[in-house]
Amino acid sequence: MTLAPSYDPSAFESRLYAEWESAGMFSPRGDGPAYTILLPPPNVTGTLHMGHAFQHTLQDALIRYHRMLGHRTLWQMGSDHAGIATEMVVTRNLTREGKGETRDALGRDGFIAKVWEWKAESGDTIERQMRRLGTSGDWSRSVFTMDDMPSRAVIEAFVRMYEQGLVYRGQRLVNWDPALKxxxxxxxxxxxxxxxxxxxxxxxxxxxxxxxxxxxxxxxxxxxxxxxxxxxxxxxxxxxxxxxxxxxxxxxxxxxxxxxxxxxxxxxxxxxxxxxxxxxxxxxxxxxxxxxxxxxxxxxxxxxxxxxxxxxxxxxxxxxxxxxxxxxxxxxxxxxxxxxxxxxxxxxxxxxxxYLTDQWFVKMDGLAQRGLELVENGSVKFVPPNWISTYRHWLQNIQDWCISRQLWWGHRIPAWYGEDGEVFVGRNEAEARAKAEAAGYHGPLAQDSDVLETWFSSGLWPFSTLGWPDEAAMGERGFEDFLPSSVLVTGFDIIFFWVARMIVMSDALTGQIPFRDVYITGLVRDKDGQKMSKSKGNILDPLDIIDGITLDHLVAKRTAGLMQPQMAARIEKATRKEFPDGIAAHGADPLRFTMAALAGPGRDIKFDLGRAEGYKNFCNKLWNATRFVLMNTEGFPVSVGAASAATVGAEAAPTARTAPEKWILARLATTAAEAEAHFAAYRFDLLAQTLYEFAWNGFCDWFVELAKPALNGDDAAAADSTRHTLLFVLEALLRLLHPLIPFVTEALWRQVAPRLGIDGDSISLQRYPQAAGFDVAAFAQAEDDVEWLKQMVSTLRRIRSELGVSPARQVVLLLRDASATDSVRVERFASQLTFLLRLERIEAIEGDPPPAAAGVVGGLKLFVPLAGLVDLDAERGRLDKELKRVEAEIGKCEGKLGNATFVQNAPAAVVEQERKRLAEWTAQRDALAAQRARL
CATH class of the missing domain: 3.90.740.10 (Valyl/Leucyl/Isoleucyl-tRNA synthetase, editing domain)
Structure with a gap:
C-alpha cells in the first residue's frame, strides 16, 4: 500500500478497529503478569460524552501500553442497567408509540419484557461509540449488570450480608422523588x-x-x-x-x-x-x-x-x-x-x-472503618494522594446506605413476607420457604416488590464480572489472576458512591481489595472553564469532533428535546457564534492526544477544540515524515527481524556512522525512559508532551532535515546507515506513540515494519520500546555536536529569512572568533552546513567583516556579506525605520517606569511586565544598532 499524500483518518480508523476486534487482539494473552482495569460501567441508556472520552482515552492508553509490555491485559467492559433512567426511557417510548400501552397497564412482567426488547435494539449505543474512539477492551467478556452471572452475585451478596447482620430493613428518612415515587x-x-x-x-x-x-x-x-x-x-x-x-x-x-x-x-x-x-x-x-x-x-x-x-x-x-x-x-x-x-x-x-418510609439498608459503620484501614495502610493507593482526604471525610461521616428502590427494572430484592410481616431472605423462593417453615411459618409468601439500587450491583463489579460466587465461573474468568485489578480510573465525584463501596464490599465478600491504585481524574469543562451543559450551549459530542458535523446539524442536535423556545434560541445563538462553520472532522487520534495532553493532576480539564486541531496537524506531520522515510528507503535491504521490537538499544539497532544518527538514537533512548516513568506516575500530560517534542522537533523536523546531507552525499556507508536509522527510529517512535494515537500509528507501522523485516500483524502486539541496555553516554559528544549544528542552521536560516534571500540562492558564510572546538566542528560539518544552508563557501576571517548580517553561536561570530544579496541603501533605510519604531517603544516603557504613581499603584505583576518589555526592546535596539553600524 502506498501512503496517501495527506493524513485522512476516515480512510482507515474504522477499518483498523474492525480488524483488531475480529482478530481477538483485545483478549488477555501470553504468560506475562496480569494487568487489569475495570471500566466504570456506563449507563445502558447513555451515549458517549466528553467525560467518557477523557477517561476512556487514559484507560486505553494504559491497557495498550501494558499489552505491549507483554502483560496479560484485561480491560473489563460492561454497562449498568441504570434502573431509574431505563424505566423513564422505556416509559417515554411507550407513550410515543401511541399504542395505549403504559407501564401500569403492562404490569411488572410485561413492562420488564419491554425493557429487554429496548435493550436488544438500542442498549449498546455507547459501546458502538466507544469502539469509534479506539477502546481496546475485551468485548467478548463484556458484562451487563442484569446478565445471569452478575445477577447471581447480587443475590448472593444480599443474602450473605443479611445473614451477617450487615443488611436490614427499617423505617428511616430518605431522598424521595414524588414523580418517580x-x-x-x-x-x-x-x-x-x-x-x-x-x-x-x-x-x-x-x-x-x-x-x-x-x-x-x-x-x-x-x-x-x-x-x-x-x-x-x-x-x-x-x-x-x-x-x-x-x-x-x-x-x-x-x-x-x-x-x-x-x-x-x-x-x-x-x-x-x-x-x-x-x-x-x-x-x-x-x-x-x-x-x-x-x-x-x-x-x-x-x-x-x-x-x-x-x-x-x-x-x-x-x-x-x-x-x-x-x-x-x-x-x-x-x-x-x-x-x-x-x-x-x-x-x-x-x-x-x-420522606419517612420502610427501606432496606446496609449497616455501614464497621464496613466504613475497614474501608478506611485499607486506604490508610496503603493497600489501596489514591493518585493524586490528596483525594484520600475526601475519601476519609465521607467514610468518617457515614450514614447507613439505603439500597432499595421502588422500581420494577433491576435486581428484585430476595426477601419474602409472611401474612403478618415476617421476613424471610433467601437466594430463591424455595430457600425462603424452607427458612419460613424452619421458623414455624407455613402460610403464603409474597416477594418484596422493590429492587436494589444500581450502586449495589456496581459495588460488586470487581468480582461479579469474574464469576463470583460460582467457583467454576471464577476459574474460567480468571478470578485469581485478575483480582485485585491494577488501577481504577474514575472521577472524583463518585469516590464515595462507587469507589468506597467497591472497596468495602470486595473486602467483606471476597477478602480482597478490588484494585491497587485509584487514579482520580478531573471533570472536562469548556475552554473557559465553564461546566458543559445544555443550558449554556457549550456541550461537545466526542463523535462530532471525530467525524465532524455541519452547523445546521449541530444546532439541531443541541436544541433537540428542549421544551422552552427561549432556551433553544439561546443555545442556537451560542452555537452559531462558537462554531460558524460547524465542526470539522478531526479523527479519533487527535481527540485522544488532546485528552492525554490535558490530563494533568488538577481537577478541571479545559477542553479547547483548537488543541485538537493542533494535534491533527501533529498526526499529519507524522504522516508526512513517514512518507519521506519510505521514499528514501525504497529498496533498501535492511532485515533486522523482530528483535528490533525488544529494546531501542538491542543488537538490532543500526551501527550509527554520523553524529545526527547518534544524536537521534540517544534522544530515542531518553524518550523511552521518560515515557516509562510517566506511565508509572499516571502523568499522561507529561507523556504527551515528551512524545510530541521528540516526534515533532526531534525526528520529524531535525533528524529528517539532518539526514538529507548523508542521503544525498557521496559516502555510501553513511547514506545506508542513515536509512537504517531513519527506519529504526521511526518504527520505535510509532510504538512509543501507539497507546495514545493507535490508529495512525498502526496504519504507518504496517508500511514501515516490513522495511525492517519485522514480522507481525499489528503494532499493538509489538514490544513497547525500552531504554534498558542502550548506552546513551557513549553518544554524549554527538549530542553536543548536533546541538551546535542545530544552532548554526537555525541562526543562518534566520539571517536568510530576515534578509529575504531565496532558499535556492547561495550565500557566503564568514566566521570569526572560532574556538578550537568550533574549528573542529566547522571542518567536520562543512558538507552538512553547505548542503543545508546553500553556502557558496565557508571562510574564516579576522578583523571587521564587510557590510554583513550577523549572528552568534556561543562565542563564534557568523556573518553573511550583503553585497549582491540586498540593496544596501534600502537595507539601511529599513533598519533606520525599525530603530525609530523600537526607540519609540523604549520611550513608552521608560515613561511608565519613570512615573512614581504608576510604579507604586499598579499591580506588581504589571510593573514587572513593563520592566521585562523595556529589557526586550532595549536588546532589540542594540542588535539593530550593531547591524546598522556594520552598514
Whole structure:
C-alpha cells in the first residue's frame, strides 16, 4: 500500500478497529503478569460524552501500553442497567408509540419484557461509540449488570450480608422523588439556589403566657412539627425550654426543646422541628426521642395525618392554603424573599422530599472503618494522594446506605413476607420457604416488590464480572489472576458512591481489595472553564469532533428535546457564534492526544477544540515524515527481524556512522525512559508532551532535515546507515506513540515494519520500546555536536529569512572568533552546513567583516556579506525605520517606569511586565544598532 499524500483518518480508523476486534487482539494473552482495569460501567441508556472520552482515552492508553509490555491485559467492559433512567426511557417510548400501552397497564412482567426488547435494539449505543474512539477492551467478556452471572452475585451478596447482620430493613428518612415515587441516592439530587420566602409564624405558648415566633421556608411541613427548638446558650429563650406551644392549624401541643443545632442568627433564633420531613430535624428527633409524623403521601400530597381541610392537596397547593389560613388567624407575621437551596431530582426536575418510609439498608459503620484501614495502610493507593482526604471525610461521616428502590427494572430484592410481616431472605423462593417453615411459618409468601439500587450491583463489579460466587465461573474468568485489578480510573465525584463501596464490599465478600491504585481524574469543562451543559450551549459530542458535523446539524442536535423556545434560541445563538462553520472532522487520534495532553493532576480539564486541531496537524506531520522515510528507503535491504521490537538499544539497532544518527538514537533512548516513568506516575500530560517534542522537533523536523546531507552525499556507508536509522527510529517512535494515537500509528507501522523485516500483524502486539541496555553516554559528544549544528542552521536560516534571500540562492558564510572546538566542528560539518544552508563557501576571517548580517553561536561570530544579496541603501533605510519604531517603544516603557504613581499603584505583576518589555526592546535596539553600524 502506498501512503496517501495527506493524513485522512476516515480512510482507515474504522477499518483498523474492525480488524483488531475480529482478530481477538483485545483478549488477555501470553504468560506475562496480569494487568487489569475495570471500566466504570456506563449507563445502558447513555451515549458517549466528553467525560467518557477523557477517561476512556487514559484507560486505553494504559491497557495498550501494558499489552505491549507483554502483560496479560484485561480491560473489563460492561454497562449498568441504570434502573431509574431505563424505566423513564422505556416509559417515554411507550407513550410515543401511541399504542395505549403504559407501564401500569403492562404490569411488572410485561413492562420488564419491554425493557429487554429496548435493550436488544438500542442498549449498546455507547459501546458502538466507544469502539469509534479506539477502546481496546475485551468485548467478548463484556458484562451487563442484569446478565445471569452478575445477577447471581447480587443475590448472593444480599443474602450473605443479611445473614451477617450487615443488611436490614427499617423505617428511616430518605431522598424521595414524588414523580418517580422512589427513593433516590444523593448523587441523583442536584441542589441549586432558587428564589423563595421566609415565613415568620406565631406559635402560641400553651399556658397562655405569650408566644414564640418561628421562621420557616416550608410552611406545609409544619403540619408534621413535633417540637420547636432554641439554642441552649441563647439567653433570650432559656425560660421557654420545657414549656409547650400549640401548633397552629392543628391544635396539637408540642414541646420547646434546646439543641446546639440551632443557628441563633437564622430568622428569630427559634425553629420548628419536623423529624419526618428534614434530615437534620430527623437527627434532632433521634436525640430528643421526638415522635415522627409524616404528613405526605408518596406523590407529595397531604395525607390523613393532617387536618381534614388539607388532605389530598398537593404540597405546594397546601402551602398556599396554609399561608392563607395563618394570615386569617392572625398568626402570620411576615413573608420576605429568601434565597434557598432546593434539592431536585436530576432526571425529573421535581423538588425532592425527605420522606419517612420502610427501606432496606446496609449497616455501614464497621464496613466504613475497614474501608478506611485499607486506604490508610496503603493497600489501596489514591493518585493524586490528596483525594484520600475526601475519601476519609465521607467514610468518617457515614450514614447507613439505603439500597432499595421502588422500581420494577433491576435486581428484585430476595426477601419474602409472611401474612403478618415476617421476613424471610433467601437466594430463591424455595430457600425462603424452607427458612419460613424452619421458623414455624407455613402460610403464603409474597416477594418484596422493590429492587436494589444500581450502586449495589456496581459495588460488586470487581468480582461479579469474574464469576463470583460460582467457583467454576471464577476459574474460567480468571478470578485469581485478575483480582485485585491494577488501577481504577474514575472521577472524583463518585469516590464515595462507587469507589468506597467497591472497596468495602470486595473486602467483606471476597477478602480482597478490588484494585491497587485509584487514579482520580478531573471533570472536562469548556475552554473557559465553564461546566458543559445544555443550558449554556457549550456541550461537545466526542463523535462530532471525530467525524465532524455541519452547523445546521449541530444546532439541531443541541436544541433537540428542549421544551422552552427561549432556551433553544439561546443555545442556537451560542452555537452559531462558537462554531460558524460547524465542526470539522478531526479523527479519533487527535481527540485522544488532546485528552492525554490535558490530563494533568488538577481537577478541571479545559477542553479547547483548537488543541485538537493542533494535534491533527501533529498526526499529519507524522504522516508526512513517514512518507519521506519510505521514499528514501525504497529498496533498501535492511532485515533486522523482530528483535528490533525488544529494546531501542538491542543488537538490532543500526551501527550509527554520523553524529545526527547518534544524536537521534540517544534522544530515542531518553524518550523511552521518560515515557516509562510517566506511565508509572499516571502523568499522561507529561507523556504527551515528551512524545510530541521528540516526534515533532526531534525526528520529524531535525533528524529528517539532518539526514538529507548523508542521503544525498557521496559516502555510501553513511547514506545506508542513515536509512537504517531513519527506519529504526521511526518504527520505535510509532510504538512509543501507539497507546495514545493507535490508529495512525498502526496504519504507518504496517508500511514501515516490513522495511525492517519485522514480522507481525499489528503494532499493538509489538514490544513497547525500552531504554534498558542502550548506552546513551557513549553518544554524549554527538549530542553536543548536533546541538551546535542545530544552532548554526537555525541562526543562518534566520539571517536568510530576515534578509529575504531565496532558499535556492547561495550565500557566503564568514566566521570569526572560532574556538578550537568550533574549528573542529566547522571542518567536520562543512558538507552538512553547505548542503543545508546553500553556502557558496565557508571562510574564516579576522578583523571587521564587510557590510554583513550577523549572528552568534556561543562565542563564534557568523556573518553573511550583503553585497549582491540586498540593496544596501534600502537595507539601511529599513533598519533606520525599525530603530525609530523600537526607540519609540523604549520611550513608552521608560515613561511608565519613570512615573512614581504608576510604579507604586499598579499591580506588581504589571510593573514587572513593563520592566521585562523595556529589557526586550532595549536588546532589540542594540542588535539593530550593531547591524546598522556594520552598514
Amino acid at each position: 422512589t427513593a433516590i441516592s444523593d448523587l441523583e439530587v442536584v441542589s441549586e439556589e432558587e428564589d423563595g420566602f421566609l415565613w415568620s409564624i406565631r406559635y402560641p405558648l400553651s399556658d397562655g403566657s405569650g408566644e414564640v415566633v418561628v421562621a420557616t421556608t416550608r410552611p406545609e411541613t409544619m403540619l408534621g412539627d413535633t417540637a420547636v427548638m432554641v439554642h441552649p446558650e441563647d439567653e433570650r429563650y432559656a425560660h421557654l425550654v420545657g414549656k409547650a406551644v400549640t401548633l397552629p392549624l392543628t391544635g396539637r401541643e408540642i414541646p420547646v426543646i434546646a439543641d446546639a443545632y440551632v443557628d441563633r442568627a437564622f430568622g428569630t433564633g427559634i425553629v420548628k422541628v419536623t423529624p419526618a420531613h428534614d434530615f437534620n430535624d430527623y437527627a434532632v428527633g433521634q436525640r430528643h426521642a421526638l415522635p415522627l409524623i409524616n404528613v405526605f403521601t408518596a406523590d407529595a400530597a397531604i395525607n390523613d395525618n393532617a387536618p381534614e381541610r388539607y388532605r389530598g392537596l398537593d404540597r405546594f397547593a397546601a402551602r398556599k392554603a396554609i399561608v392563607v389560613d395563618l394570615e386569617a388567624a392572625g398568626l402570620l407575621i411576615e413573608a420576605k424573599p429568601h434565597k434557598l437551596q432546593v434539592p431536585r431530582g436530576d432526571r425529573t426536575g421535581q423538588a425532592i422530599e425527605p
